[in-house]
Amino acid sequence: MTPRAQIGLIARFLGRSRGHFAFAGVGLVVGSATLAFFLALSLGIRERVLNRLYPVNQAELVVETVRLFGLGIEVPSRLDEASLAALRTLPGVTGAYPKQRSRFQAVLWGGREVIGRDARVEAFFDGLDPALIREELRASEIEVMGPEHPGTACAVDGDCGSGGRCDAGACLRRTWWDGFRDPGGRLACRADSGCPPDFACRGGRCVVPCGEGCGGPSAAGVACVQGECLRTCATDASCDPGEACQGAGADRACRRLSCRLDDPRDAESDDAERLRGRVVPPPGAAAGSLPDRCPAGTYCATDTVLLATGACEAPIPVLLSPFLLEIYNRVAATALDLRRLSGLEVLVGVPFAMKYGESYFVEDDSWERRAIRRCRVVGFSQKAMDFGVTMPLGAAQRANAMLRGRDAASEFTSVVVTTARNEDLPRMISDAQVLGLVPAPRSEEARKAANMLLILTLVFALVSLVILGISAINITHTFLMLVTERRVEIAVYRAVGARLLDIRLLVLGEAAALGVLGGMVGVAVAWTLGRLVNMVAASLLGRVPGAPADLFLFTPWVVLAGMACAVLFALVGAWVPAGRAARTDPATVLSQG
Amino acid sequence: MIRVEHLVKTYPGQAAEAEDGRLPSALRDVSLSVARGEFLAVVGRSGSGKTTLLNVVGGLDRAWTGRVEVAGQDLARLPDRDLSLLRNRTLGFVFQAFHLLPHLTILENVTLPAWFGTSDRDRGEAEGRAREALERVGLGNRASDRPTRLSAGERQRVAVARALLNRPAILLCDEPTGNLDASTGAAVLDIFLELNRRDGTTLVIATHEPRVSEAAGRRIVLEAGRMVEG
Ligand SMILES: Nc1ncnc2c1ncn2[C@@H]1O[C@H](COP(=O)(O)OP(=O)(O)O)[C@@H](O)[C@H]1O
Ligand SMILES: [Mg+2]
Numbered sequence: 001m002t003p004r005a006q007i008g009l010i011a012r013f014l015g016r017s018r019g020h021f022a023f024a025g026v027g028l029v030v031g032s033a034t035l036a037f038f039l040a041l042s043l044g045i046r047e048r049v050l051n052r053l054y055p056v057n058q059a060e061l062v063v064e065t066v067r068l069f070g071l072g073i074e075v076p077s078r079l080d081e082a083s084l085a086a087l088r089t090l091p092g093v094t095g096a097y098p099k100q101r102s103r104f105q106a107v108l109w110g111g112r113e114v115i116g117r118d119a120r121v122e123a124f125f126d127g128l129d130p131a132l133i134r135e136e137l138r139a140s141e142i143e144v145m146g147p148e149h150p151g152t153a154c155a156v157d158g159d160c161g162s163g164g165r166c167d168a169g170a171c172l173r174r175t176w177w178d179g180f181r182d183p184g185g186r187l188a189c190r191a192d193s194g195c196p197p198d199f200a201c202r203g204g205r206c207v208v209p210c211g212e213g214c215g216g217p218s219a220a221g222v223a224c225v226q227g228e229c230l231r232t233c234a235t236d237a238s239c240d241p242g243e244a245c246q247g248a249g250a251d252r253a254c255r256r257l258s259c260r261l262d263d264p265r266d267a268e269s270d271d272a273e274r275l276r277g278r279v280v281p282p283p284g285a286a287a288g289s290l291p292d293r294c295p296a297g298t299y300c301a302t303d304t305v306l307l308a309t310g311a312c313e314a315p316i317p318v319l320l321s322p323f324l325l326e327i328y329n330r331v332a333a334t335a336l337d338l339r340r341l342s343g344l345e346v347l348v349g350v351p352f353a354m355k356y357g358e359s360y361f362v363e364d365d366s367w368e369r370r371a372i373r374r375c376r377v378v379g380f381s382q383k384a385m386d387f388g389v390t391m392p393l394g395a396a397q398r399a400n401a402m403l404r405g406r407d408a409a410s411e412f413t414s415v416v417v418t419t420a421r422n423e424d425l426p427r428m429i430s431d432a433q434v435l436g437l438v439p440a441p442r443s444e445e446a447r448k449a450a451n452m453l454l455i456l457t458l459v460f461a462l463v464s465l466v467i468l469g470i471s472a473i474n475i476t477h478t479f480l481m482l483v484t485e486r487r488v489e490i491a492v493y494r495a496v497g498a499r500l501l502d503i504r505l506l507v508l509g510e511a512a513a514l515g516v517l518g519g520m521v522g523v524a525v526a527w528t529l530g531r532l533v534n535m536v537a538a539s540l541l542g543r544v545p546g547a548p549a550d551l552f553l554f555t556p557w558v559v560l561a562g563m564a565c566a567v568l569f570a571l572v573g574a575w576v577p578a579g580r581a582a583r584t585d586p587a588t589v590l591s592q593g
Numbered sequence: 594m595i596r597v598e599h600l601v602k603t604y605p606g607q608a609a610e611a612e613d614g615r616l617p618s619a620l621r622d623v624s625l626s627v628a629r630g631e632f633l634a635v636v637g638r639s640g641s642g643k644t645t646l647l648n649v650v651g652g653l654d655r656a657w658t659g660r661v662e663v664a665g666q667d668l669a670r671l672p673d674r675d676l677s678l679l680r681n682r683t684l685g686f687v688f689q690a691f692h693l694l695p696h697l698t699i700l701e702n703v704t705l706p707a708w709f710g711t712s713d714r715d716r717g718e719a720e721g722r723a724r725e726a727l728e729r730v731g732l733g734n735r736a737s738d739r740p741t742r743l744s745a746g747e748r749q750r751v752a753v754a755r756a757l758l759n760r761p762a763i764l765l766c767d768e769p770t771g772n773l774d775a776s777t778g779a780a781v782l783d784i785f786l787e788l789n790r791r792d793g794t795t796l797v798i799a800t801h802e803p804r805v806s807e808a809a810g811r812r813i814v815l816e817a818g819r820m821v822e823g
Contacts, residue, residue, distance in 0.1 A: 001709045005716055009708055016696055492692050495653060496755070497681025497709035500673045587648040590688050591767070 001502040010509040017482055021514055024478035024573075027471020028518030028566045029525060034464035036526035036562035040552040041533075042457040048548035050449055057422045059429060059446075060099075061087075061437040062414045079412045081197060083435055087417055090431045092424030097132035098412035100396050101125075104403040105359030108389070110352025110375075116339045122360050124388030125318070127396020130181045132416055137177035137319070137379045144344045144380070148175055176348050176378040179317045182394030184240045185373075186256050186311035187402055188303040196394075196401040197410040202228065206401070225253045242298040242312035244290055246282070257290065257312040258282065259300035264308045267300075267372045268353075275299040275374075279312070305355070305370045315351060315374040316395045319384040327387075350377045356403055369403050383416075414440055468569040475511065475573030483507065483581040490581055491589035500582045507578035508571055515570030519563035526562065527554055594763060594795045595627040595650055600659035602645050602818075619645040620657070621818040629762070630793040632786075634800055634809035641815040643799035644767050650797065651684055651765045652676045664762060681709055685756030689768040691748045693740040693755075700736040703727060703754045710759070719758065726754035730784055746777025753784055764788065766798040770805060782808060 014021070063079050079098070087096040101124075108123035142148065150173055152159070154166040163174025187206040189195050195206035202209070207228040214222045214229035223232045230253035231238070233245035239254035246255045258280040261267060266274050276293040277300030294300050294312035302310035325341060333340045341347065355372050357365030364370070375389065384390035401409035415437070419428050429439055439447075483490070490503055498506075530552035537551060602620040620642045627633050635643045648654035649661060652668055655676075661668045664683045668676065680686075693702050700723055707719030727733045730750035740748055749769060756764060766785070770778035782805060788794045798805060806812045813823025 002711065002713050002716075004713050005708045005710075013696075488692060489694055492694060492705070493709065494677070495651075495680060495686045495692075496706040497677050499677040499709075502677075502709060585654075587654040590653065590686075590690075590692060591644045591648065592690070 001498065001505075006502070006505055006509055010506060010513055014510060014513055020478050020482060024471070024475045025514055025518040025521075027467060027474050028515060028570060029522040031464050031468035031471050031569065032519045032522030032562040032566040033525040033529070034467055034522075035461060035565055036523045036554070036558055037529055037552075038457060038460035038464065039558045039561060040526065040530060040554045042453055042460075043555060043558065044548070044551045044553035046450070046453060047553050048551065050446065050453065055418075057420070057425065058416055058418045059425055059443045060414050060416050060440040061429075061432050061443075062440045064433070064436050064438045079415060079437065080410050083437065084412070084415060086435055087415065087432060087437070090428055092419045092421070092428055093417055094420050095132075095418045097129040097416045097418070098393065099126055099128045099414045099416065100393060100400065100409070100411070101413040102388075102396065103400050103408040104357060104365060105362055106354050106356045107358045107360065108352055108354045108375075111350060114339070114341060114346050114350055115333075119338070123354050124385060125354075125391055125396065125399075126385050126388065126413065127391050127393040128383065128416075129393050132418075133319075133381050133383055134177065134180070136383070137180055137381060138175075140381065141175065141177045141348075141379055145173070145176075145348070148172055179376075179378045180319060180392060181317070182392040183314035183316060184242070184256070185301060185313040185395070185398060186303075187398050193406045194401060195406060195409075196397040197406060199401075206398075223253065225251055230254055236295075241295065241314035244295075246285065246290070255282075257294060259294050259310055259312050261300050261302060261308045261310075264302060264306060266308075267302050267305065268355075272299070276312075277308075277310075280309070299374055301371075301373060303371065304368050305372060306367050313373075315376040316391050317378040318375045318389040318391045319379050319381045320347065320377055320389060321384040321386045322380050322382065323386050324384075325380075344380050347377050348379065351375065352377075356399055365403060371402065373399070465565070468565055472569040472573035475514070475570055476576055479507065479511065479574050479577035480580060483577045483584070486581075487584055487589050490584045491586035494584070494586040495590060503584070504578045504582045507581045508574055511570040511574030511578075512567050515567030516563060518570065519566030522566055523554075523559050523562040527552075530554070594629045594631070594664060595625075595797070596660075596662040597626065597646075597650065598624045598660040600624070600646075600649060600657060600661060602642075602649060602654070602657040619818050620649070623659075623815075623818075623820050625813055625820065625823065627795060627797060629795055630789070632789045632796040632798075632808075632810040634798050634806035634812040635815060636799075636801060636806045636812055637815035638801065640817075642818040643801075643815055645818075646815070647765050647767050647797065647799050651686060652680055653686075677709070678711070681706055682759055683762050685759075685761035685764045687749070687752050687756050687764065687766040687769045689771040691740075691745075691752045691772075693748055693751055695739065695741055698737050698739060699727065699732065699743070699751050700724070702740060702751060703758055705755060706758045722758055722760075723754070726757045727751070729757065730754045731780075744777070746773050746780060749773060749777075749781050750784065753781065757788070760792075761794070763795045763797070766796070768800055769798060770800065770802060775804075778802070778804070 084096045084098055087093060106123040106125070107120060109118050109120040111119045150171055152171045153169060154160050154171045157164065157166045160166055160171035160173065165172045187195060188204055189201040189206050192201045195201050198208060199206040200209040208214070210224035210227055210229055214224050221231055222229050225247070233239050233252065233254050236243070236245045239245055243254040243256050245252065247253060259277040260280050261277040262274070266277070269275060276298070278293055279290050281290050298312045298314050300310050301313040302308060322344065325344060325347065329340050332338060351374060353372055353374050355370060357370035375391070381390070397409045417428060417432070419425055432438070493503060534550055534552070538549070600620050600623040601618055603618040607618060623646065635646060637643055645654070649657050650663060652663070663679065666675070666679060671679065694705070697705070700720065703723040703726055704719045707716045710716060724733065724736060727736055730753050732747060732750055732754065735743065735747070740751060743751065749772070764785070769785070770781055773781060785796055785798065786808060789796045798809065800806055811823065814821050
């Protein structure tokens with residue numbers, strides 16, 4: 001019997017015992033549905049919740065609090081550039097991205113645009129390396145604000161809404177994720193110890209001294225100009241906001257514009273025009289070569305709250321934690337009678353101000369240590385501080401240096417280490433222990449959560465295998481009955497030329513077909529159940545920031561696993577009946593009237 | 594075409610019950626040979642071993658001793674695969690109880706042997722041969738009916754058509770007219786006679802009807818598993 005004849009015969013006869021098969025197949029459907037459902041749920045939670053909260057090939061390390069006394073191991077008490085350099089040399093490590101928390105108190109105000117009136121709260125912030133989350137920010141922005149190319153045709157930029165650009169006839173909406181980088185700023189100082197690491201105090205401000213040239217990773221387009229590393233330029237366009245392309249010949253470089261406010265108290269103002277102050281040209285600058293006021297999009301950031309002088313700076317881009325919005329909506333909006341926020345997108349672009357050195361909780365810093373800086377929300381990240389704001393590392397280091405000096409600015413709170421593969425993590429973690437670094441509680445949580453999920457998945461996989469096992473027994477019974485019922489048919493097949501193997505394969509083939517059908521229905525049921533669960537979850541949870549719309553991940557492997565298990569157990573169940581069918585004695589059966 | 598030597602067939606339990614006066618064996622030392630194109634009638638009373646003999650010769654029963662050769666092949670040595678092929682290509686069976694499959698149409702019943710052949714192409718061409726075989730037994734117009742709608746005589750003719758599908762050299766018929774009345778039985782017998790005369794098909798028909806055995810070219814008589822005549 002040829003394989004095609006085999007399949008043809010099975011296909012023709014499958015419908016004949018529909019009733020029996022429907023009964024026998026229920027177990028397969030339930031079993032494979034259970035398996036596919038929980039596999040997809042587990043994958044979905046791992047991929048869409050766990051990995052987002054705790055990416056798999058990353059771990060956050062902090063300085064070990066318990067010292068290893070008397071073991072002859074020197075444990076560093078600090079996490080600084082040297083520890084980062086050591087981490088980066090460990091095998092499997094692809095990057096080490098430091099975080100630095102604010103070392104002083106601050107208050108924050110703003111938000112009138114979205115919540116109806118200004119909120120004033122104690123502010124905490126930290127800084128993190130923008131390189132760590134660029135892609136993640138972009139992905140979450142697309143999720144919240146839609147694709148970057150909304151698919152509308154355009155002729156000019158004006159066709160694409162505010163901030164949008166017309167790119168080759170198609171609109172490119174305004175993007176924010178790319179704005180999360182240190183916009184730069186000037187830091188006044190008295191000594192080197194008042195500047196961030198790698199900076200030196202020259203002429204009352206922190207500069208990058210030339211030393212052995214202006215090397216380093218971001219060296220392209222940077223030159224040593226009058227003892228200071230500055231970006232070279234042709235026009236203002238190649239400079240950061242707040243800078244201008246100044247000087248002539250070899251001295252031409254991006255220099256930050258100095259400015260002055262009419263009154264130091266204007267720094268607290270919300271009047272954007274007043275905040276731009278007046279540009280103070282450096283001595284010897286050609287009249288009319290510099291703008292009158294800080295350029296659009298920047299403001300005059302004064303050195304302290306006591307002074308009217310400062311430099312033009314762009315607002316610091318900050319990230320918020322999605323949990324913050326949830327807490328706000330759940331607690332603050334109700335308690336304080338403020339407007340609830342519909343979603344993350346309304347907060348993007350919102351400006352606010354921070355006053356470094358002031359606090360509602362503890363004693364304020366001295367007046368000359370307080371300063372006001374402007375900020376702007378550019379996105380959301382699970383890596384952002386839950387109660388506070390997260391800014392680019394450089395901005396945080398500048399602030400810590402300003403209020404607490406170089407030591408504070410060079411010590412990191414934690415470091416996120418990425419490895420090439422997930423499997424490299426445990427080794428990296430044990431290697432890092434020698435450096436005195438241990439996983440942050442959050443990273444430990446991640447591992448526990450991942451293990452928990454694994455155990456739950458295994459338990460439910462086992463449950464579904466038990467269901468499939470029971471259905472296999474069911475199939476054995478059904479098929480034994482069918483084989484007995486079809487004794488004559490089988491005997492006739494034998495008489496007209498069927499081999500023992502043909503008979504066996506026919507029975508197994510029917511079982512396999514039943515398995516495929518059961519598996520397909522099962523996976524479809526699982527998928528449908530998944531949609532239902534998603535709907536129920538959506539209505540129960542409301543719009544929890546960061547909660548995935550789809551908790552399930554039906555990969556081809558999940559579908560395959562559901563189907564394969566159904567087929568496998570159908571075959572196991574049909575094994576004995578197939579043998580019984582092959583042993584049908586045609587002589588006896590056919591001789592009976 | 595068929596050669597049987599010292600064939601002994603004992604059903605399980607038979608030997609043990611031999612002392613109670615029952616038969617010790619269903620076939621006891623049977624030897625015979627059938628030439629190509631011969632029409633042999635196997636006669637004997639009920640229980641004499643006719644069916645058993647046909648089952649052995651047809652390769653449906655493999656538990657026996659002795660030597661059986663069919664179309665030049667030693668059945669005892671054939672593996673299941675080759676024996677099945679022999680049943681498919683060389684042998685045709687007609688049973689007293691017809692054994693048509695009720696869930697198939699007449700045409701599908703007749704085409705059945707082609708499903709178990711060794712080539713897909715042959716199966717594609719089988720329908721034509723099936724219609725031909727149905728014409729031959731006079732049922733060309735009933736191809737799409739179900740067997741349940743046919744009379745007993747018609748059913749047996751369909752069974753004959755099924756046996757003829759692969760144009761077997763040997764036709765083994767176990768009381769083919771046993772369930773038919775005289776006139777329909779005669780019609781079936783006519784078909785057999787024509788097959789034997791025109792196509793040279795070797796016919797072995799087990800029967801206890803004189804009408805059939807008289808039509809045969811030769812007859813052997815079984816009695817309690819022994820050949821007493823032939
Ligand atoms: N499957 C069987 N198991 C045991 N004994 C059987 C079986 N089939 C037939 N017999 C016995 O073998 C003998 C021959 O039977 P059978 O070949 O059917 O005779 P016939 O076809 O001539 O009526 C009888 O005694 C019968 O009882
Ligand atoms: Mg009989």
